[in-house]
Amino acid sequence: MKSADEQLQLLEQGVEKLYTRDELRQKLAAGRPLRVKLGCDPTAPDLHLGHSVVLRKMRQFQDLGHKAIFIIGDYTALIGDPTGQNKTRPMLGADQIKRNADTYFQQAGKILDMSPDKLEIHFNSEWLAQMNLADTIRLASQMTVARMLERDTFETRYKADVPIGIHEFLYPLMQGHDSVVIRSDVELGGTDQTFNNLVGRDLQKDAGQQPQVVLIMPILEGLDGVEKMSKSKGNYIGLTESPADMFGKTMSISDAMMPRWYTLLLARPIAHEHPMEAKKTLAHALVEQYHGRAAAAAARAEFEQKFSKKDYSETADTLVVSGDIGLLDLVEKTGRFKSRSDMRRLIEQGGVSLDGNKITDPKARVTVRPGQILKAGKLVVVKLVVS
RNA sequence: GGAGAGAUACCGAAGUGGCCAAACGGGGCAGACUGUAAAUCUGCUGGCUUAUGCCUUCGAUGGUUCGAAUCCAUCUCUCUCCA
Incomplete structure (x- = not known):
């Protein structure tokens, strides 16, 4: 095992906030494997690069010999984390969870x-479901309303006239209670979890435990470079996405975002290259992380051919159609657009081309030859196959 | 429990009887320009077999009217002040 200081130096990288650094050093110096907690939401099974930031930090702990403790918040999900939300979430069945x-x-x-030996998984219903009202009240008595309202999301909603349910106050308490039960040494989270995680410290102190260290990672912004990466905003790159999409989407982020993606996703500084080269290097490295070396090289080659050289001949996606077809129907067959009105607009505005020739009449009929390339909007490029 | 304010499209916000599928801004999409970047300019932005056509949409349900986002009634939800 590495020395406490060596470990600390690694673990501090990319961290937004650490409560507290001294405590972490002490815990590391004790030389025993630490119990590192990370809570996860059972309602969001689609992980993306945003989640990977914290997960990568967890992996770092594991590699240093510590133990990852995952808490599936199945019971807390009954309430719904108020973070950034204002609607009560639907309840989930046990098998769905x-x-x-x-x-x-x-x-x-x-x-x-x-x-x-490196990973332990718990459902928090294991202990939370046992609590009766008296237990709950006792737990609630450990927190004050004033402190609760300090929390950013509550404060914002309160000022913005958005309702806050009393039950939502219980969420941080339940999550903090999890820390007591599993005796966590460190809890990881994004900045939005700061408050929840700090509550865990208080509850642990009250329970006579040494408080957990709270390690907060920054929230990764999404493809738009402004909002945090999230599925509902559609500005994300999923961990399971194809190499081509992963590469392409990465290329579309703004230059300004690159340094951040480099540090948070690759843990290395941006290379001093032409911005486009630096972005290709970034995209390449990310694809390699999730799909391997060969796939990364292929994705890069395909990208360069398609978008740099505008040569679509090697396009992999195909679409089977009959030879004679209305243009609108042809576009609809790609299944990538939400309505025919939407496609009609796209066509009228010159967003659709067949072998590079724009067609702007939505009513046009076309006779498709095998191997022709249909391009619709920026993202849809398919090779046509005649049935 | 009482008094008042409010609920409009993805978001913010106009609209107080017909000219409203609904101003304006943001966001989004597309085109030009590029490096599938940024910035800029332009267009579009409810749906439908494009139609000076029909359907759905201004918290919900009923009503008044030739005609309602707009008026009335009831209801639901939110906020503020008072008790």
């Missing part, structure tokens, strides 16, 4: 060390 958890670890396994 189980399935989500399986999917979660299947994806997280691309990053984590899944061996049993």
